[in-house]
Amino acid sequence: MMKKSNRIAKLAVAAALLGLAALPVRAQSAGESLYKTKCAACHGADGKGETAIGKANKLQDLGSADVQKQSDTQLTEIITNGKNKMPAYGKSMKPEQIKDLVVYVRALSKK
Numbered sequence: 697m698m699k700k701s702n703r704i705a706k707l708a709v710a711a712a713l714l715g716l717a718a719l720p721v722r723a724q725s726a727g728e729s730l731y732k733t734k735c736a737a738c739h740g741a742d743g744k745g746e747t748a749i750g751k752a753n754k755l756q757d758l759g760s761a762d763v764q765k766q767s768d769t770q771l772t773e774i775i776t777n778g779k780n781k782m783p784a785y786g787k788s789m790k791p792e793q794i795k796d797l798v799v800y801v802r803a804l805s806k807k
């Protein structure tokens with residue numbers, strides 16, 4: 697009897713750990729695929745802005761310190777409301793999708 701409940705407890709712990717481990721991976725890959733379809737045309741797949749549109753608009757490298765020093769709230773606002781030639785995505789994306797994108801923009805600093 698004791699043994700059985702022990703095994704159930706271990707299974708529950710393993711399931712919880714798997715659930716936790718799966719979260720950031722899901723968020724990052726969702727952000728990554730969104731970024732590739734919606735943002736890379738201007739910002740480039742690596743975020744460096746080395747595209748025709750990026751060069752014409754003197755886009756900053758999204759991974760650079762100048763961009764990364766902005767808070768998550770500031771980045772969320774730029775993506776939601778746009779800024780100059782940066783399109784606004786607040787109407788076409790859900791808040792969770794914009795959050796995933798901010799996570800992905802953070803990951804670009806490590807590339």
Ligand code: HEC
Pocket residue numbers: 731734735736737738739749753755756758762763771774775779780781782783785797801
């Ligand atoms: C049509 C081209 C275009 C697309 C598509 C685009 N951006 Fe931008 N983005 C810009 C421009 C231009 C700026 C610079 C705005 C400014 O500061 O004048 C910018 C600025 C930014 C900034 C702020 C960087 C800084 O200099 O502080 C972030 C963050 C950003 N974009 C993220 C995204 C994300 C995420 C997407 C996809 C959902 C996206 N952009 C799609 C053109 C684009």
